[in-house]
Amino acid sequence: MLIRYLGKRIFFMLISLFLIVTATFFIMKAVPGGPFTSEKNVPEEIKAALEAKYKLDLPLHEQYFEYLKGVITWDLGPSFTEKSSTVNEMISRGFPVSAHLGAQALLLAIFGGIILGVIAALKHNKWQDYSAMVIAVLGLSVPGFILASFYQYFFAIQWGLLPIAKWEGFEYTILPSLALSASPMAFIARLTRSNMIEVLGQDYIKTAKAKGLHTFTITVKHAIRNALLPVITYLGPLIANILTGAFVIERIFGVPGLGREFVLSITNRDYTVIMGTTVFYSIILVVMILIVDIAYTLIDPRIKLADAGRE
Amino acid sequence: MQHLTKEHFEPISVDLRQAEEIKRPSLSFWADVWRRLKMNKVAMASLIFIVALIVCAVVIPMVSSNDYFTTDLAGKNKKPSAEHWFGTDDLGRDMFVRIWYGARISLEVGLAAAFIDLIIGVIWGGIAGFYGGKVDEIMMRIADILFAIPYLLVVILLMVVLSPGVGTIIIALTITGWIGMARIVRGQILQLKSQEFVLAARSLGADSGRLIFKHLIPNALGPIIVTLSLTVPTAIFAESFLSFIGLGVAAPVASWGTMSSEGLPAMKYYPWRLMFPAVFISVTILAFNLFGDGLRDAVDPRLRK
Numbered sequence: 001m002l003i004r005y006l007g008k009r010i011f012f013m014l015i016s017l018f019l020i021v022t023a024t025f026f027i028m029k030a031v032p033g034g035p036f037t038s039e040k041n042v043p044e045e046i047k048a049a050l051e052a053k054y055k056l057d058l059p060l061h062e063q064y065f066e067y068l069k070g071v072i073t074w075d076l077g078p079s080f081t082e083k084s085s086t087v088n089e090m091i092s093r094g095f096p097v098s099a100h101l102g103a104q105a106l107l108l109a110i111f112g113g114i115i116l117g118v119i120a121a122l123k124h125n126k127w128q129d130y131s132a133m134v135i136a137v138l139g140l141s142v143p144g145f146i147l148a149s150f151y152q153y154f155f156a157i158q159w160g161l162l163p164i165a166k167w168e169g170f171e172y173t174i175l176p177s178l179a180l181s182a183s184p185m186a187f188i189a190r191l192t193r194s195n196m197i198e199v200l201g202q203d204y205i206k207t208a209k210a211k212g213l214h215t216f217t218i219t220v221k222h223a224i225r226n227a228l229l230p231v232i233t234y235l236g237p238l239i240a241n242i243l244t245g246a247f248v249i250e251r252i253f254g255v256p257g258l259g260r261e262f263v264l265s266i267t268n269r270d271y272t273v274i275m276g277t278t279v280f281y282s283i284i285l286v287v288m289i290l291i292v293d294i295a296y297t298l299i300d301p302r303i304k305l306a307d308a309g310r311e
Numbered sequence: 312m313q314h315l316t317k318e319h320f321e322p323i324s325v326d327l328r329q330a331e332e333i334k335r336p337s338l339s340f341w342a343d344v345w346r347r348l349k350m351n352k353v354a355m356a357s358l359i360f361i362v363a364l365i366v367c368a369v370v371i372p373m374v375s376s377n378d379y380f381t382t383d384l385a386g387k388n389k390k391p392s393a394e395h396w397f398g399t400d401d402l403g404r405d406m407f408v409r410i411w412y413g414a415r416i417s418l419e420v421g422l423a424a425a426f427i428d429l430i431i432g433v434i435w436g437g438i439a440g441f442y443g444g445k446v447d448e449i450m451m452r453i454a455d456i457l458f459a460i461p462y463l464l465v466v467i468l469l470m471v472v473l474s475p476g477v478g479t480i481i482i483a484l485t486i487t488g489w490i491g492m493a494r495i496v497r498g499q500i501l502q503l504k505s506q507e508f509v510l511a512a513r514s515l516g517a518d519s520g521r522l523i524f525k526h527l528i529p530n531a532l533g534p535i536i537v538t539l540s541l542t543v544p545t546a547i548f549a550e551s552f553l554s555f556i557g558l559g560v561a562a563p564v565a566s567w568g569t570m571s572s573e574g575l576p577a578m579k580y581y582p583w584r585l586m587f588p589a590v591f592i593s594v595t596i597l598a599f600n601l602f603g604d605g606l607r608d609a610v611d612p613r614l615r616k
Contacts, residue, residue: 016456027472141597143548145555146589149575157579244463248555252575263556266471274471278464285461 009293013286020282025067028271029060067275076276081268087276094258095280097167098250101257102242104173105180109238113185114231117192118224122215124197132189139186145248148179152252165254176253180245184238188231195227232296236289243281344533347609354605357598364595368414377405390583397587400570401577409565410587416566417547417595420480424546425539427485432492433535437523439493440500451497454490462487466549470558477560480553484546495538499531533610540606544599551592567592 051057058066070077076087120132155175156164163172199205200223208218246259254260258277265273338346348354372378389399397406439450469483503509504527512526528535553559554568565573567588574585 012452012456016460019456020460024468027468031472137597137600141544141600142593143551143555143596145552146571146593149571149578149585149589153578153582153585240461244461247463248552251556266467267557269471274468278468281464282460 005297006294009290013290016286017279017283021068021071021279022064024275024278025064028275029063031269031271071279076279077272079265079270079273081265081270081273087273090261090273091258091276091280094256094261097255098243098246098257098259101173101176101180101250101255102239102246104177105184105242105245106238108177109181109184109188109242110231112181113188114192114224114228116185116189118196118219118227120189120193121196121200121227122219124200129193133193136186136189136193139182139189142182144179144183144245145252147182148176148249148252151175151179165252167253167255167257172253176249176255179252180242180249183245184241188234188238191231191234192227195230196223199223199227229296229299232292232299236285236292239288239292240285243285340533344606344609348605351605351609353601354609357602357605360594360598361602364414364598365418368411368418371411372408372415375405375408375411377408398581398583400573400584404563406570406584406587409570410567410591413565413567413570413588414591414595416477416560416564417550417592419477420484420550420566421543421547421599423481424484424488425542427481428489428492428542429535429539431485431489432538433496433528435489436493436496436498437500437528440497441504441519441523441527443501447497451494454493457487458490460487463549463552466553467556467558470553475559475561480550480559483553484549488542488546492535492538492542495534496528496531499534500527503527503530537603537607537610540599540603544596544603547592547599548596 048057056063067077074088076091078086079090116132116135120129123129152164152175155162162175166172205218205222208222213222243259246257247263248259249255250257250260251263258280261273262277262281264270265277348358387399387401391398391406397410400406400409435450435454439447465487466483469486470479473479473483500523509522509526512522517526550559550566551568551571554566555572557572559569560566570588571585571592574581574588578585
């Protein structure tokens with residue numbers, strides 16, 4: 001059962017990835033004008049040599065097969081604007097930084113969100129609940145890039161507590177991580193709160209209370225475990241959220257990560273980099289969502305495999 | 312103490328017809344929703360804010376003596392004053408008017424994207440849910456595969472290729488945006504289609520199209536409208552995000568995202584250039600979110616926790 005389920009999921013994952021690669025390729029090819037039209041007065045021979053280097057002299061379908069082959073062998077080609085480096089190099093340069101920032105934000109979002117949500121549920125309809133939910137609604141409504149600039153303005157410019165930008169040590173990671181984790185943290189807090197309230201109303205919690213267990217034991221040992229299951233399903237979209245959120249956060253804080261590289265490649269219209277990073281991001285996301293779904297079915301035996309990941 | 316006489320124990324006349332009479336006006340579903348919504352102060356305040364925002368976005372650019380494109384290099388980066396309520400930007404353009412033009416763009420994008428999502432989602436989800444079986448399997452698979460592609464990546468890719476503009480943003484946002492709505496509609500239709508009123512309509516000769524759009528969809532309107540109201544802030548957010556990374560509307564038109572993006576480098580010396588658009592984006596998304604939450608509670612009070 002598990003094998004069949006896995007096979008099916010991986011099959012659909014591959015279809016999704018194939019579609020993404022194909023769509024990215026043809027969308028990029030649909031852009032009017034070649035990448036070298038902006039370069040003035042290039043002699044014909046140089047132009048031909050350039051086109052040969054980037055395989056632009058081949059017919060479209062051959063370019064497409066070349067590209068597919070490149071993706072499968074993980075060779076994403078050279079960059080158009082940074083003539084010296086390849087897309088692979090850019091990814092291996094930028095991704096560790098992005099992964100570091102992302103992991104920090106992820107941990108912050110998960111723990112912060114769960115703590116806020118549990119406190120709100122335990123103090124249901126008291127001031128702690130209301131303030132936690134005000135924080136959550138604000139976190140969901142204020143876009144990350146605005147939060148980031150406000151952090152910069154107050155923590156770095158006005159109060160001078162933390163460095164404003166760059167990536168040179170732990171204190172440089174604090175503000176970007178905070179800004180990046182705000183909206184997922186808010187979402188997790190709301191999810192945890194409503195699940196906790198539901199779980200706390202169930203009979204087995206009453207039984208535990210009647211047995212005379214301490215509130216702390218009940219919360220930690222009995223309630224949180226069940227309340228957290230739906231939070232796990234959210235982890236897939238959460239990772240997506242953090243990856244795409246990093247595009248702007250890295251730009252604002254001058255973090256040399258893949259997200260900033262991606263935004264730069266958009267501004268420079270560096271098509272191979274745009275294609276390569278999009279494919280890379282998609283692979284990470286689709287694989288992450290698959291892992292989360294599998295983990296979910298393993299953790300909660302009540303979920304039937306066939307229904308996992310859908311409602 | 313009052314003296315009780317025999318008359319006090321006379322039975323009062325009972326008019327059965329009167330007992331059956333309906334004293335209060337019967338509430339339709341939407342009247343009931345409105346009654347519950349009115350009790351929710353936060354949601355009502357958000358609604359008032361949204362209406363005010365729409366009115367201002369329409370009226371202020373029409374009546375204002377300033378416009379959004381006239382540059383005045385002598386009066387650039389001015390602080391908020393009586394003449395320029397929100398100050399001026401680095402080309403001396405009046406921020407107050409630009410904010411309201413930005414509001415037009417944000418609202419246009421938000422409302423149009425939500426509306427298109429609604430149409431595609433309702434048709435797609437309605438057909439998939441109603442026919443079930445193979446049709447459902449294939450249609451929802453397509454939706455699943457599209458859904459697996461990260462939303463913002465698709466939007467960014469499309470924006471790179473298409474020429475910038477409000478229409479392009481709306482197309483890019485709706486190309487995968489309708490899937491959430493389709494899923495909601497499908498779930499509702501699956502629940503509703505085995506109920507008796509559908510059988511009754513069918514036995515009276517209603518065809519499938521009529522069943523879906525005249526009988527099933529109207530009964531699923533509650534969750535549809537809630538989803539719709541929560542799509543608007545998502546679209547507004549996505550638009551400002553795109554404008555912020557430089558993929559938004561083209562100059563001299565400015566959306567709130569572009570204005571924040573332009574204000575960011577000048578934050579240290581001219582904080583109002585960032586502050587006004589930032590506050591407007593945040594408060595608008597907040598109001599739409601709070602209104603959507605309130606609407607959800609009003610449509611289905613069981614969901615309130």
